[in-house]
Amino acid sequence: MRVLIIDxxxxxxxIAKMSLSLLGGLDVIEAENGAHxxxxxxxxxxxxxxxxxxxxxxxxxxxxxxxxxxxxxxNIPVIFLTAKAMTTEIEKLKRMGATGVLTKPFDPTTxxxxxxxxxxx
Amino acid sequence: MLDxxxxxxxxxxxxxxxxxxxxxxxxxxxxxxxxxxxxxxxVEVQRQVRSKAIISQANTLSKLxxxxxxxxxxxxxxxxxxxxxxxxxxxxxxxxxxxxxKKLVGDNPKQQTILENxxxxxxxxLKILGEAKAAIDDNRVDVAQFRARHMYKEIRSLADKLQDExxxxxxxxxxxxxxxxxxxxxxxxxxxxxLVAGVVFNILIAFVLLWFFTRSIKNRLDVMTDNSFxxxxxxxxxxxxxxxxxxxxLDGVFHSMAxxxxxxxxxxxxxxxxxxxxxxxxxxxGKFVACNPACYENWQYSQxxxxxxxFIEIIAPQDISETIKSVRAVRAEKGNMQFxxxxxxxxxxEISVSxxxxxxxxxxxxxxxxxxxTERKLAEEAIRASExxxxxxxxxxxxxxxxxxxxxxxxSMNPAAEGIFGYKAEEIVGRHLLALFGxxxxxxxxxxxxTMAFMETLFNQALNRIGEFDCIKKNGEDFxxxxxxxxxxxxxxxxxxxxxxxVSERREVERLKKEFVSTVSHELRTPLTSIRGSLTLLSVGxxxxxxxxxxxxxxxxxxxxxxxxxxxxxxxxxxxLEAGKLDMVFDNSPMMDILERSEQSVQTFAANNGxxxxxxxxxxxxYADGDRIVQVIVNLLSNAIKFSPRDGTVTVxxxxxxxxxxxxxxxxxxxxxxxxxxxxxxxxxxxxASDAKKKGGTGLGLAxxxxxxxxxxxxxxxxxxxxxxxxxxxxxxxARTDSTLVVTGAKDxxxx
Numbered sequence: 001m002r003v004l005i006i007d008x009x010x011x012x013x014x015i016a017k018m019s020l021s022l023l024g025g026l027d028v029i030e031a032e033n034g035a036h037x038x039x040x041x042x043x044x045x046x047x048x049x050x051x052x053x054x055x056x057x058x059x060x061x062x063x064x065x066x067x068x069x070x071x072x073x074x075n076i077p078v079i080f081l082t083a084k085a086m087t088t089e090i091e092k093l094k095r096m097g098a099t100g101v102l103t104k105p106f107d108p109t110t111x112x113x114x115x116x117x118x119x120x121x
Numbered sequence: 122m123l124d125x126x127x128x129x130x131x132x133x134x135x136x137x138x139x140x141x142x143x144x145x146x147x148x149x150x151x152x153x154x155x156x157x158x159x160x161x162x163x164v165e166v167q168r169q170v171r172s173k174a175i176i177s178q179a180n181t182l183s184k185l186x187x188x189x190x191x192x193x194x195x196x197x198x199x200x201x202x203x204x205x206x207x208x209x210x211x212x213x214x215x216x217x218x219x220x221x222x223k224k225l226v227g228d229n230p231k232q233q234t235i236l237e238n239x240x241x242x243x244x245x246x247l248k249i250l251g252e253a254k255a256a257i258d259d260n261r262v263d264v265a266q267f268r269a270r271h272m273y274k275e276i277r278s279l280a281d282k283l284q285d286e287x288x289x290x291x292x293x294x295x296x297x298x299x300x301x302x303x304x305x306x307x308x309x310x311x312x313x314x315x316l317v318a319g320v321v322f323n324i325l326i327a328f329v330l331l332w333f334f335t336r337s338i339k340n341r342l343d344v345m346t347d348n349s350f351x352x353x354x355x356x357x358x359x360x361x362x363x364x365x366x367x368x369x370x371l372d373g374v375f376h377s378m379a380x381x382x383x384x385x386x387x388x389x390x391x392x393x394x395x396x397x398x399x400x401x402x403x404x405x406x407g408k409f410v411a412c413n414p415a416c417y418e419n420w421q422y423s424q425x426x427x428x429x430x431x432f433i434e435i436i437a438p439q440d441i442s443e444t445i446k447s448v449r450a451v452r453a454e455k456g457n458m459q460f461x462x463x464x465x466x467x468x469x470x471e472i473s474v475s476x477x478x479x480x481x482x483x484x485x486x487x488x489x490x491x492x493x494x495t496e497r498k499l500a501e502e503a504i505r506a507s508e509x510x511x512x513x514x515x516x517x518x519x520x521x522x523x524x525x526x527x528x529x530x531x532x533s534m535n536p537a538a539e540g541i542f543g544y545k546a547e548e549i550v551g552r553h554l555l556a557l558f559g560x561x562x563x564x565x566x567x568x569x570x571x572t573m574a575f576m577e578t579l580f581n582q583a584l585n586r587i588g589e590f591d592c593i594k595k596n597g598e599d600f601x602x603x604x605x606x607x608x609x610x611x612x613x614x615x616x617x618x619x620x621x622x623x624v625s626e627r628r629e630v631e632r633l634k635k636e637f638v639s640t641v642s643h644e645l646r647t648p649l650t651s652i653r654g655s656l657t658l659l660s661v662g663x664x665x666x667x668x669x670x671x672x673x674x675x676x677x678x679x680x681x682x683x684x685x686x687x688x689x690x691x692x693x694x695x696x697x698l699e700a701g702k703l704d705m706v707f708d709n710s711p712m713m714d715i716l717e718r719s720e721q722s723v724q725t726f727a728a729n730n731g732x733x734x735x736x737x738x739x740x741x742x743x744y745a746d747g748d749r750i751v752q753v754i755v756n757l758l759s760n761a762i763k764f765s766p767r768d769g770t771v772t773v774x775x776x777x778x779x780x781x782x783x784x785x786x787x788x789x790x791x792x793x794x795x796x797x798x799x800x801x802x803x804x805x806x807x808x809x810a811s812d813a814k815k816k817g818g819t820g821l822g823l824a825x826x827x828x829x830x831x832x833x834x835x836x837x838x839x840x841x842x843x844x845x846x847x848x849x850x851x852x853x854x855x856a857r858t859d860s861t862l863v864v865t866g867a868k869d870x871x872x873x
Binding site: 009011012014015016018019022023053054083088089090091104105106107108109110 | 643
């Protein structure tokens with residue numbers, strides 16, 4: 001399973017990548033912002049996208065919107081990875097078409113399991 | 122003047138009766154005596170008449186007897202029937218006369234005896250005469266003559282006897298007859314005397330009684346008349362008149378009345394003397410003629426100083442002309458009039474006085490009551506100042522005030538409200554409150570249905586509480602306000618006061634704060650994500666096995682990072698809870714789902730601590746924010762696990778309790794000392810100071826739980842016995858039948 005991580009923080013991307021690949025055994029590709037993420041996604045067609053909320057240039061929700069309007073990416077599940085874990089926002093994101101929401105800071109030992117749990121749900 | 126009779130306490134009625142009855146009694150006695158005297162005179166006259174009759178009758182009888190003898194003599198000689206007839210006639214006549222005489226004699230016993238003898242004599246005589254006549258008729262003249270001679274003697278003696286008897290009979294009568302005129306005369310004299318004496322006596326009695334009653338009634342009436350004059354002059358009354366009749370009663374009543382009048386006058390005097398207000402009268406010349414003692418207290422002038430003083434002299438110079446006008450008006454006016462002025466007291470200070478004056482044409486004087494209203498004036502002044510102060514406050518307050526009537530039409534607004542809405546008060550007064558609201562874009566302030574519906578919404582959302590609304594300025598600009606409506610009970614009726622606060626700026630600040638919190642949380646979490654991730658990856662050996670020392674150090678770093686993350690999360694939560702901004706999404710949520718999610722969250726932690734979780738199944742459905750309840754249960758479970766001994770069990774029971782759904786988290790740990798129970802739900806409170814270090818945790822968990830449960834309208838608590846374990850419980854409302862999604866945040870706080 002290939003996971004695309006879109007996050008402007010290089011360190012976060014790195015940790016997430018290591019968690020998912022080293023501990024979860026998943027393939028991980030990265031993008032450093034929304035626009036780049038859309039590009040990678042449409043090219044690489046990952047199985048799931050982990051999307052950061054707050055990013056410069058193009059933030060998470062805008063990116064999700066763009067992904068959903070793009071034919072190549074519209075069916076790829078998107079899981080938000082956010083530091084703003086307010087209940088109302090989670091509801092909002094889900095209504096926007098997010099498959100799930102994971103909060104930062106995440107537990108690297110269980111991240112892969114959590115992603116899989118969301119996808120299976 | 123105290124007569125013996127007064128001791129009988131006769132009433133006037135009785136006295137009047139005596140006055141009439143005593144002479145009447147005398148009259149009656151007089152009449153009776155008079156009647157008796159008359160009767161006696163009458164009897165005397167009758168007796169005289171009878172005596173005359175008896176004498177006459179006796180003489181007649183005597184003559185008849187002689188006549189009978191003569192007739193018989195004649196017959197014996199002549200045998201003439203002429204004599205015979207005469208004789209027969211006389212013989213017939215004699216008994217008749219006897220009977221007549223008997224009748225006249227009546228029941229006089231002496232005369233009756235005489236009459237009986239007379240009768241016997243007569244019978245004997247008539248018998249002899251009868252025998253003589255028989256002999257004559259038989260022609261036995263000789264015998265007859267013989268007999269006649271003999272008989273004549275007998276007759277003769279009989280006749281004499283008869284004469285004697287008759288004399289005896291008439292003797293008394295004659296005496297009576299002789300005595301009678303004298304007797305009658307005496308009787309008449311007595312009668313006359315009696316008549317005169319009676320009349321005189323009667324008159325005398327009448328006068329005595331009259332004198333006596335006049336004395337007892339008139340004198341006392343005079344006393345009473347005098348009393349009435351005394352009462353009018355206010356002098357002491359005469360002592361009470363004696364007696365027990367109507368006059369003395371009237372006198373008693375008069376005395377009581379006088380006492381009552383005196384008492385009333387005394388009270389009136391006392392009232393006037395003790396009155397706080399000055400009560401005075403002022404004559405035609407404007408001078409004081411009477412005044413009560415209050416003048417000293419009020420004006421510092423004694424009564425003596427004031428009497429004779431001109432009224433105008435005590436009036437403050439600046440009020441004199443007005444006062445003169447007022448006094449003229451009082452004199453022109455028939456009734457009572459009031460006017461205010463200032464009185465200059467003896468010491469020169471001035472006081473405000475309200476005069477109530479009345480001009481009496483009869484007394485040619487003005488009667489006044491002067492009431493000191495200085496304090497009232499001062500109070501009025503204070504009220505005016507206070508009103509001015511309030512007016513100033515209202516005019517300078519930041520909050521906009523809009524006063525509307527019951528239907529919502531604007532009556533006034535303060536400058537702040539003018540500033541907020543951009544209207545001048547005079548532009549907006551009379552229009553409906555709706556005109557100031559964004560709703561006026563869709564509804565008309567001129568449509569009654571619209572304004573009524575609008576007011577209803579306004580009452581529902583802002584009456585005695587703060588509601589948020591979108592308002593519109595005169596220039597059409599929209600802006601948010603906080604508005605609260607309160608009822609104003611004024612003397613003109615019910616009004617509503619709208620307190621309006623333009624919250625545009627605050628909204629902006631709030632937005633910025635929200636952004637700041639969000640940014641801070643993001644900014645803090647981003648590096649922590651990397652740190653925590655790195656440490657975890659290291660500690661789980663993702664980078665290869667670490668030397669033991671390194672493993673230990675990385676473990677310490679990881680644990681503390683996790684603790685730091687928890688602290689940041691908790692601090693953000695508690696800030697939001699306290700600001701009432703912890704977002705919650707209420708819905709009907711099955712408890713089983715919540716319990717399962719909670720269990721999943723703590724499974725690893727429980728396993729690591731060697732604690733067994735025992736979640737009792739439940740089919741309860743609650744009206745709650747599921748995620749927040751999960752947060753609470755996870756918190757309680759984490760605590761329970763932390764404080765449970767290895768191989769211990771933590772049990773979760775869900776049940777119904779008093780209309781709520783109650784969740785109990787039961788551990789068999791060390792329990793909580795009594796003194797900590799209350800503190801437990803406060804911030805940064807832990808049973809032991811070392812717990813935070815030993816067991817981890819921020820000390821905020823239970824405070825957050827309490828905030829969340831309370832925001833659900835529920836309760837949270839703990840029961841514990843030291844050494845035996847603790848049971849944390851909370852109660853939240855069960856599912857609603859009219860299930861609607863409700864999002865709560867900072868809105869609609871009720872103003873207490």
